[in-house]
Amino acid sequence: MAAGARHGDPAAMSMSMNILRIALLASTAVGLAACSTSPPPPDWQLSARGSAERAVAAYLGGRQKVEGAEIRRLRLEIARTGDPQVLARAELLLCAAQVASLDFSGCSAFEPLRVDATAAEQAYAKYLTGEASGEQVALLPPAQQGPARLLLAPGSQAADGAPVIREIGDPLARLVAAGVWFQAGRGSPALIALAVDTASAQGWSRSLLAWLEVQARSAERAGDSETSQRVRRRIDLVLSGGAPPRP
DSSP states (O other), rough: OOOGGGGGHHHHHHHHHHHHHOOOOOOOOHHHHHHSSSOOOOOOOOOHHHHHHHHHHHHHTTHHHHHHHHHHHHHHHHHHTTTTHHHHHHHHHHHHHHHHOOOOOOOOGGGGGGGGOOOOHHHHHHTTOOEEEEEEEESSOHHHHHHHHHHHHHTOOTTHHHHHHTTSSSSSHHHHHHHHHHHHHOOOOHHHOOOOOOOOHOOOHHHHHHHHHHHHHHHHHHHHHHHHHHHHHHHHHHTTTTTTOOO
């Protein structure tokens, strides 16, 4: 692991989160791949990479058995290194997927690892649980810094996070930011619609159902029965697995 990652460097934290989104320790793997004379990455990295990708995809897609098996395999591979910081980043990735699906039960698996976590990792954990301070924004992954800065800015209670969150290119990072804003009680109709569209485009049924339910209830509170019924038909479609509706 790079020395910067052990000293809470924001860029290193961003790299670390991207590592587990695309490939665990991908920066190392890419560097090795660029030099044909370099040895291949260790087996644990390749195994953990695949498990991280499959675990997140299974969680977002609502495939619980696959999710559980891949999370166990991911933790086992990382445990082989004896490095709690790598495991901490993996747990934060899993926690981020929960927030993207409006599960605000907290990052309990991260807590035992907090003592060995970097300042950036601790800041990200607080961000995911709605406890980050303005001083910690610079420690967050770059994709989250804009939304976090606006959310925490004094006098920004009337601001809508949808425009800045829409600019986030990575779908999971976009949903995470939307989840954080919603957790803070700032879920505007535009933000909810953005999250619905993002989850739908990716086929992430668990996240989609969570955001559709929010959208339906919002329409019901507003007395918009037409929108509510349309959204509930979408929910029924997801839950039916594509089976033809009953007459």
